Amino acid sequence: MRQDTPWQEGFGRKLHHLLLLAEQQILDYRSNGPLPEMYTNKPIKSLLPEVGFRISAIRETFEECGLLLSSHQQGTILRQPDMREWQEAVHKDSLKFLKFFQEFGGCPAIWQLHEWSNWLTPTKMSSRRFDTIFFITFVESLPELNHDDKEISEIQTSSLSSILKQWNNGDLWLPPPQLYEISRFLQFSHFDTMKSFAQERSKKGLERYLPVRVNTNNGVISILPGDDLYPETPDLYGEEDIQSIDASLEELRQNAQCLHRMELKSRHNCQIAMNISPNNGQVKPADFADLFEDSKL
Secondary structure, three states, rough: OOOOOOOOOOOOOOOEEEEEEEEOOOOOOOOOOOOOOOOOOOOOOOOOOHHHHHHHHHHHOOOOOEOOOOOOOOOOOOHHHHHHHHHHHHHHHHHHHHHHHHOOEEEOOOOHHHEEEEEEEOOOOOOOEEEEEEEEEEOOOOOOOOOOOOOEEEEEEEEEEHHHHHHHHHHOOOOOHHHHHHHHHHOOOOOOHHHHHHHHHHHHHEEEEEEEEEEEEOEEEOOOOOOOOOOOOOOOOOOOOOEEEOOOOOHHHHHHOEEEEEEEOOEEEEEEEEEOOOOOOOOOOOOHHHHHHHHHO
């Protein structure tokens, strides 16, 4: 779970759909996006990170779009106007999220969130950098959702292919980490298969991806761990200049043995190349270029 964006085509066992949230202000394309807060900005020493991060993600999801991931909840489900009031209350004061469960019972469904990936904002991209965990969760159906009109301006649900086509057409922008992860989702054709995979894979931990940029003659390479060009000791703090190589994206790809990179020619023109096995039981990103052939006819 992170900030994302969707369309309406139904929800099925076979073709899974993704919930995406469009932000009011366009994020600096160089940033990985904001890291959600906890209940308060004060550290809670007794709260384990794997619990705290999940609570934070669930709270922010409810605050921004009204989707409540809860468990052990009994009794009457709140009417939509009442749920909207609580959504607004939590937006103003995050502690009201705790108050909600104290009043209506249940608790945040933290173990329905499965660790999926970990991205660190590249250096020299923005004054703010984030060490971001992406969670994935699965729901059988979606209730009526409401964007908060503050951070989020639009809510959509859509098939993966539709999202990628919108990105390719310039109708939707996907930051590189989101584009990479959606291309991983393409490896799964069934809801239950992907859900089982995510549950088992989350037990194997995460590898942090710190993209290392290299400028070329016709674009930028975002190099990822395992690639021939990835440094043995990556520059964590931006103390080194960004490397420039007098060659094209295609030439550098042809001369490499181990590939794990994103080749960016523009915000809506990116190719992911990976010929090595992912760590921690993950799957490779799928080649999505064929999805765009029909739109070029």
